[in-house]
Amino acid sequence: MREQVSKTRLPVHEGDLPAGMHPEPGDSAGREVWTGHSGDDEAVIIRTTVLDTRAPEEEYGAVRQLRNGRITGIDVARGLALLGMIAVHTLGSWNDLLDRPTVVWTVAAGNAAALFAVLAGVGITLSTGGRAGLARERRRRTRLHLAVRALLILLIGVGANSLIDPPVFNILPYYALLFLLAVPFLAVRKRVLFLWAGVVAVVGPLLQYYVRAAEPYERLLSPQPVDLVAQPLDVLGTWLFTGTYPVSTWLAFLLVGMAIGRMPLDRIRLQGGLLGYGTLLALLGWTLSRLLVLYLGGYEGMLYSEEPVTQQFIDRLLREGPDPDLPTSSLWWLSVAAPHTNTTFALMLSGGVAVAVFGGALLTCRAVPRLLHPLAAAGSMTLTLYLAHLAFLHFYPFEDRPWTALLIQVAAVLVIPVLWRLFFRRGPLEWVVSTLSRLTVAPIKVREPEDTGRHRS
Incomplete structure (x- = not known):
């Protein structure tokens, strides 16, 4: 979530620092951005964490x-x-x-x-x-x-x-x-x-x-x-x-x-x-x-679920899919994920x-x-x-x-x-x-x- 901090310039905590000094840990410092509203005298400083600053053409x-x-x-x-x-x-x-x-x-x-x-x-x-x-x-x-x-x-x-x-x-x-x-x-x-x-x-x-x-x-x-x-x-x-x-x-x-x-x-x-x-x-x-x-x-x-069903029928259906349809003798048929079974798992x-x-x-x-x-x-x-x-x-x-x-x-x-x-x-x-x-x-x-x-x- 973006948070407006102030309309003044904040000190820079990273970049070109004197020898022996290191950037402060934590979130990046606030930076100046254009808010999209005309008439502002100064850019509003917004504190944000940028996940990916590369432009698409730089990838x-x-x-x-x-x-x-x-x-x-x-x-x-x-x-x-x-x-x-x-x-x-x-x-x-x-x-x-x-x-x-x-x-x-x-x-x-x-x-x-x-x-x-x-x-x-x-x-x-x-x-x-x-x-x-x-x-x-x-x-x-x-x-x-x-x-x-x-x-x-x-x-x-x-x-x-x-x-x-x-x-x-x-x-x-x-x-x-x-x-x-x-x-x-x-x-x-x-x-x-x-x-x-x-x-x-x-x-x-x-x-x-x-x-x-x-x-x-x-x-x-x-x-x-x-x-x-x-x-x-x-x-x-x-x-x-x-x-x-x-x-x-x-x-x-x-x-x-x-x-x-x-x-x-x-x-x-x-x-x-x-x-x-x-x-x-x-x-x-x-x-x-x-x-x-x-x-x-x-x-x-x-x-x-019904008499005509055999182990061979189920084994082939699990690998190849129905011919032509899944049976409707039990809701268990909806647990199959074979081609063209149209179940949730398929x-x-x-x-x-x-x-x-x-x-x-x-x-x-x-x-x-x-x-x-x-x-x-x-x-x-x-x-x-x-x-x-x-x-x-x-x-x-x-x-x-x-x-x-x-x-x-x-x-x-x-x-x-x-x-x-x-x-x-x-x-x-x-x-x-x-x-x-x-x-x-x-x-x-x-x-x-x-x-x-x-x-x-």
Whole structure:
């Protein structure tokens, strides 16, 4: 807490002192600062303890982490998320020879998509004010802009289900609904965003558990455009509760990303904190789940919850995830932290991994940004590349030649965006969404703040 001492100059206790004299221990001496109010004859002396006096540009790799004023690590993390989802969709989840999940599935299943959702939240915040927050006079226009953007992504996602009919579950409709739900949170402070993320992570899994038990609607995992009109409640229920990326829990990832976007992402201390705290959160989620399942009765509670459940079923579920859903015969099933189980512990695990990978990407870009340029280029046009990935899986027999299919896609993702960025700043679909959403809100006038003649502190 800052304390005003006086308007006179205090003696200097450190700096260039005579020989034999040493600085006095304790807090630093008061120093002159500008209070932000015009008309003061003298600077007011404030006693404060400065934790980090270095400017952002003085930190290691500060200049290298930026490209055209853009933090490269954000795009690199998006590129990693895209590659992770491509690998999970292309390669199988189970290794029959070793009788265990594949390495790719263990590392990326659920985690890559969670990273996408966290980065979506970061992007929303950075595009709506960043650390400074959303100015009151711009809220209406910004919220409409985000809503239109969500609607366009929704149309693209549902249209892809109809035109491409991808052999994997399409995340874009869920992504669009998350954007819509982000609209009320645009002006919320980061601490409140973290609080809401925690509430969603606890309440969301319970809601999904009881909705799955009741199954009050027909589940439509790949809805067509006609379904939006003919069966709107079934589509909405699937997206909210029983789909592959149910919004009632995945909103937690988005809110965490929005809170992180309010922080100084260019500071090395924060980047290290994201890596460290993300790792701790992931370990906490995994450890608590194992404790409940193996030592506090969870395994037995699941095993004897209903007759079809066997030890082999539980062991495989703990490592690979549900096929297709967690059972609803006992609340003990919510103690699992496997991929796509959407339990509180699974959200902690995947969310922690996502935050840690983001922090690691930001730090790495301080050292070797040029080596990561292909990933950054891919991360700047993920919407276009994701649609191309779905189309590729539709036309190419990837199940017969999975590794060949993966190599083709990885090569395309790392080469084509680099060439594209030589001539264009955005990917084609990114340009379409940005242009249409901007034109939609263009007629709305922004009320400029009144000039009161005073400086803001």
